[in-house]
Amino acid sequence: MKKEEFLSKLRRKLSVLDNNEIDDIIVEYEGYIDEKIAAGKTEEEATADFGSVDELAKELLRAYKINVDKSSFTEQVESGFNEFGKFIDKTAERIGKGDSKDIFTFVIEMFILLIGISILRIPFQIFSSLSQSIFFDSGIGFPVNVFGAILVAFIWIIYVVVSFYIMVNFFKTRYHKYFNQGVRVEDDETHETIMKDNEVRKHERVSREEIYYGESKDSFTKVLIFIFKFFMVIFMIPVFFSMLGLGFAIGFCIYLLVKGITYYGVFLILIGVFFIASLIFDIGCRFINNKKSNGALIVINIIVSITLMVVGTFMTIDEFLNTKIIYDASENTTSYVEKYSYDYNSNFKLYGSISEIEFVIDESLTDTINVELIAYNEYFKNNTKLVERKSGVYVEYKERFSSEYLDIIVENLKNKEIEVFRYVPIIRIISSSANIEQIRSNNAYRYNYKYIEYANENTESNGNYYNNEDYNKENY
């Protein structure tokens, strides 16, 4: 291996360290190689003397107390379980020694702690319900309810963090109080040597703690870190899928932007949220793998994301204030009508997705029932089917994502409009008045129907009708 190749390889393997540290090491090794070349070796010989770069890097990282061997996740889990086992053993041993007074107080303290934590829940519960009722159930809709949901989640996250912190502190102090003392007092001979050793080690410790990262001391902290990591892994799963979803959403946004829609705010917000999610994911993964995070990068990421989200929010507010929402779109657009004809049957009923039924009286139709399906655009018509059943008709409505629907939305958004469609088609029934009376009573149990009865004799084209509200009320 050439010198440059060797050094760049080594640099890559040491990437978890600080840049300053890496530079320091690289310069040093460059010096060694130069020294050997000066002594008459070739570059290849000089680098070969170091052995494999992997091993060398591993040894160097070990000098920083970074355990490379246990970086694989399964091994970490294994060691976590081992530590947990040791912890249990120690506890059992402690109980076995029969310091029952200690254990008794511990249990009592534990009980009080749990009660304390459950009492702590009350104010959080109040805040949560309050924000729920203000933002969520108020019925204002889109931006407000999202904010409410975030607030509620945030309140509970704070509660979990606070209780976790209290628990950790409680266990930590108790652990040191009961375990460490107990072990030391037990044998006086080793006690002295431990003390002597500690004198020397104390100095080392202080400097070590400042320099090293991720050094775990006793099995208690190890167990704690393991538990924390376990939750981290569980937490990472939804984060990962949100990232995936956000990725799709951003892709869709890019598609819409390419199509010529000028809503940039949502796009910016999505990118901002994506950055935050990826940051959380990155930190989580690094934590699980015992790797150092780059502080400057995190700060930059947060600043960029927040800027994007704030700018995006204001842009979105502006863009949506400039958007016209058309509620009666369905009445202005062309109707698509599909006609079906059935023989009269005294049990005739309607099932399925129906929001409205219109009855039109045509006295000439004594033996047949004409059913019309009215949809306000082709998309809804294509998604609806009338299926004949033994005693009536089943209206089958399947919402499918089709390019037609997307085209309608894109076209509307280009004009800065949002059309609100009546998305379940209207069924119009044409038959003689006696038949209609029968059909109506057959369907009486479906109280959520809206009946519009045409009073004319012939066709639906004459708009002279009355709303049969009294009839509806009877059925409520």
Add this chain to the structure above:
Amino acid sequence: MKGVIFINTQFKKGVLELLVLVMVFGKDMYGYELVEAVRKIVDVNEGTIYPLLKRLTNDGNFETYLEESSEGPIRKYYRITVLGKERTKVLLNEWKSFSDSVNQFIGGIKL
């Protein structure tokens, strides 16, 4: 290599630490010099000594300074600290009592 001791790797690592400490205790040395000196006594890969130096430095046993050499490259010299001296003494005592008891035992065996 004549007179060089070949020993088990784990064991070697422990001894190596002692050797390096003792050498730097004697006088300030730079990396390459140290490697050559150690290799006269124990057959060892350079790859094991440099990380050891790094670790001992990180643990506060050594401090380093740079000095330009007459031959060219800038050399990083290792100097022992108070903590390092302390550690050397501890290790040396451990080694002495360890080798004494081993020797005593071995000396009693007649083959």
